[in-house]
Amino acid sequence: MDPLEMLLVVAFGVTGGLAAGALGIGGGTLFIxxxxxxxxxxxxxxxxxxxxxxxxxxxxGAWRQDGYGNVRLxxxxxxxxxxxxxxxxxxxxxxxxxERTLELGLAALFAYFGIRLVRRALPPPAxxxxxxxxxxxxxxxxxxxxxxxxxxxxxxxxxxxxxHRLTARDDSPVRGPSQGT
Amino acid sequence: xxILGSVGTAVGAFSGLFGMGGGVVIxxxxxxxxxxxxxxxxxxxxxxLAIVASAAAAVHALYGNVDLAMGLLLGVPGVAGVTLGAMxxxxxxxxxxxxxxxxxxxxxxxxxxx
Numbered sequence: 001m002d003p004l005e006m007l008l009v010v011a012f013g014v015t016g017g018l019a020a021g022a023l024g025i026g027g028g029t030l031f032i033x034x035x036x037x038x039x040x041x042x043x044x045x046x047x048x049x050x051x052x053x054x055x056x057x058x059x060x061g062a063w064r065q066d067g068y069g070n071v072r073l074x075x076x077x078x079x080x081x082x083x084x085x086x087x088x089x090x091x092x093x094x095x096x097x098x099e100r101t102l103e104l105g106l107a108a109l110f111a112y113f114g115i116r117l118v119r120r121a122l123p124p125p126a127x128x129x130x131x132x133x134x135x136x137x138x139x140x141x142x143x144x145x146x147x148x149x150x151x152x153x154x155x156x157x158x159x160x161x162x163x164h165r166l167t168a169r170d171d172s173p174v175r176g177p178s179q180g181t
Numbered sequence: 182x183x184i185l186g187s188v189g190t191a192v193g194a195f196s197g198l199f200g201m202g203g204g205v206v207i208x209x210x211x212x213x214x215x216x217x218x219x220x221x222x223x224x225x226x227x228x229x230l231a232i233v234a235s236a237a238a239a240v241h242a243l244y245g246n247v248d249l250a251m252g253l254l255l256g257v258p259g260v261a262g263v264t265l266g267a268m269x270x271x272x273x274x275x276x277x278x279x280x281x282x283x284x285x286x287x288x289x290x291x292x293x294x295x
Contacts, residue, residue: 006254009254009255009258010254010258011258012255012258013254013255013256013257013258013259013261013262014258014259014261014262014265015262016255016259016262017258017259017260017261017262017263017264017265017266018262018263018265018266018269019262019266019285020204020227020259020262020263020266021227021262021263021264021265021266021267021268021269021270022223022266022267022269022270022273022278022281023204023208023223023266023270023278023281023282023285024204024207024208024222024223024224024225024226024227025204025205025208025226025285026203026204026230026234027259029205029289029292031255031259034255035251035255039251041248041251044246045246045247045248047241047246048238048241048242048244048246048247048248049241049246049247049248049251049252049255050255051234051237051238051241051247052234052238052241052242052247052249052252052256053252053255053256053259054230054234054238054259055231055234055235055237055238056252056256056259056260057256057259057260057262057263058227058228058230058231058234058235058263059231059235060260060263060264061227061231061263061264061266061267062224062227062228062230062231064263064264064267064268065220065223065224065227065228065267066224066228068220068224068267068270068271070220070221070223070224070225071221071224071225071227071228072217072221072224072225073228075185075211075215075225075229076225076226076228076229076232077228077229077232078182078185078186078189079185079188079189079192079207079225079229079232079233080189080228080229080230080231080232080233081189081232082185082186082189082190082193083189083190083192083193083203083229083232083233083236084193084236085189085190085193086189086190086191086192086193086194086195087193087194088193089190089193089194090193090194090195093194103293103294104293104294106290106293107290107291107293107294108290109290110205110286110287110289110290110293111286111287111290113209113213113283113286114282114283114284114285114286114287114289114290115283115287116213116283117209117212117279117280117282117283117286118279118280118283118284118287119283120276120279120280120283121276121277121279121280121283122280
């Protein structure tokens, strides 16, 4: 292996690791092409070796992410431990559906999720921002006079002469200075 | 639990079909169905992939398909990268992460079509 090839493999390793640490993807998308096209390995050997490298990278990555409080261990265990069942399902599907159909179906699904994620990253449109209700401006207060509703019994309700209680025009009690708080 | 089980099965199926780890399969359901933040989705995905990839690599090793020297040549820089990536992830906003993930998904879709 010449130094340029070695440098390329190291670059693929660092880039794959960066993507794994920052985005949570395994890095196989970069590791397998590095093995096949730079190191000239067979696809089977490339898959096996890349998976071993991915395993190491993911163990270290999960440990680092756990340190930052970003790992839900139970969920990760549930996904990880149920995946062997999927291998059987995948093998069954692979024997029935043409490979190109699968690739195109998955590509459509990934493109859909990709667009949704990009839209999530964009700031909300101006129309959505303007539709959010704004605080209503307060009425201006006149100087030298309170605007308290109970200050003028005739406006707020009726004062009972016997009990001196203030009641609203619809007979429900009104909070006013005569009642306290 | 049903969603997690389905995600696990889908990851296994994806690995069986395309020979990849399956991080791209884990992250969307975590974000869109289980309302994970981008950081948590990435961390949980890595932890799940550690289990999946270790098991798959062990099976490949039994069949003699693992070249240890090559694996180290790729894995050691990968470990440096993942440590740096996890550190960088804490310094960028969730929005930036969502954008980067979206672009990664679109690139993966394009790769599958080509």
